[in-house]
Structures are given as C-alpha cells and as structure tokens.
Amino acid sequence: MTKRLVAELLGTFWLVLGGCGAAVLAAHVVGADGYQFGIGYMGVALAFGLTVLTGVYAFGHISGAHFNPAVTLGLWAGDRFPLKDVVPYIVAQVVGAIAAGWILFQIASGQAGFAIDPNAAGAFASNGYGALSPQGYSVAAAFLCEVVMTAFFLIVIMGATHGRAPAGFAGIAIGLALTLIHLISIPVTNTSVNPARSTGVALFAGAGAISQLWLFWVAPFLGGLLGGIAYRWLGQHRPDVVGDS
Secondary structure (H helix, E strand, O other): OOOHHHHHHHEEEEEHHHHHHHHHOOOOOOOOOOOOOHHHHHHHHHHHHHHHHHHHHHHHHHHHHOOOOOHHHHHHHOOOOHHHHHHHHHHHHHHHHHHHHHHHHHHHHOOOOOOOOOOOOOOOHOOHHHHHOOOOOOOOHHHHHHHHHHHHHHHHHHOOOOOOOOOOOOHHHHHHHHHHHHHHHHHOOOOOHHHHHHHHEEEEHHHHHOOOOOHHHHHHHHEEEEHHHHHHHHHHOOOOOOOOO
C-alpha cells in the first residue's frame, strides 16, 4: 500500500505540474517586442493529456494510475476498487497536487513582475465559474459541464481498462480523452474533472478560487459516481451477445 500511495502522489504531482504548469508558464507568453505567443487552449489540453498518458505507463502497474479523487470514487462505484482504499488514495492525490502547486508557484515566482490576480478568471490555472470562468459561464453551466465530462472520463477509463479491451492501449485512450475534455471545457471552467488538480492550484490562486472550490469537488464526484455506475451496468457480461461465450 505504501508504494501504491507514493505512486498516486507522484502521478498526481506530475499531472498538476505538467498540465497546470503549461497553463501558467506557456499558455500566454509576451515577447520582448510585445508580440504575444504561447501554446493556448490547445497546447494546455494536450499537456494534460500527455501527463496522464505518460503517468499511466509509469505508474499504472503499481497503483492503477488514478491521479484523481473522482476517478478513485468512480472506480469504487463501478466495482473496480475496494472501499477501504478510497480515502488513502484521495489523501495521497491531494498531497501530490498541493506539492505540485507549490513547486509551480516557486518556478513562476522566478519571473520578474510575477503576480497572481485573485479576481482574474483562470488565475494560476485555477478553476471557476461566473466572473472566474474563462468565458463567463454560469455556475449551472459549469456544474453540468464538470459532471458530464467527469462521467464520460470514467466511462472511457473503465472501457479502456476492461478485460476485453485491446491490451496495452489504455493509456493512449485515457490521455486522449482528457485532451478532448479540456478542448471542450477550458472555456467553461478552465477544466477540472479532478478535485485534487483544482485544490493544488486554488490554494495559491487566492480567495476567489478557494471560495468556488466546492463545485470542483462536488461536480466531479457526482460525475465519477454516475460514470462508474453506468459502465458497471454497461460492461456486465452478456452471454446472449454474438461472439460471447
């Protein structure tokens, strides 16, 4: 268990450092001549997908590579994970995310003039709704988006890791799913689908992000439960299906 928890801590650390680091350090860059360049939404979405993809292959054989409290809870709901391990996994994930947020803050602070505006949407890669949504989406829209995206993330994870799925490709499917989720929802909430990821940067982003953090725990948890339960039903063995035995 100790090694599994360390793997979850390191994997979540990598996810937050890679994904949020891309958002904070590389999404919008202004050159010396005032020319603005950077990787933008697409680059940030790809960064999150790559962290999960690489993390799955690095740590999946040790801990299962959840890196996300909503995934852990959803896998329990889908009868893929024991209840007794849920809380230890979540604690390890949150610790890893906060550690990554601290490291990222230290790196970002090394730039002259660095400052975090707690009233700015997406400050320090934080998640938000209303005035703190990247494109001003309402709390209802943000909540619905996070629930649906997390639910489908669980469905992809459980399908890609099913015993009948093609072996060795789960990390690719999961990484691409997270990339797609970010491409859809960065404008809405700056994309969470992961309470640990949201917490890890909100603690450094200021009071605004912290005050809205509740949504990025409740909605992903609800989505994870719905996705896990849905795939548990969908993936049940059907001997009447052609090709089954």
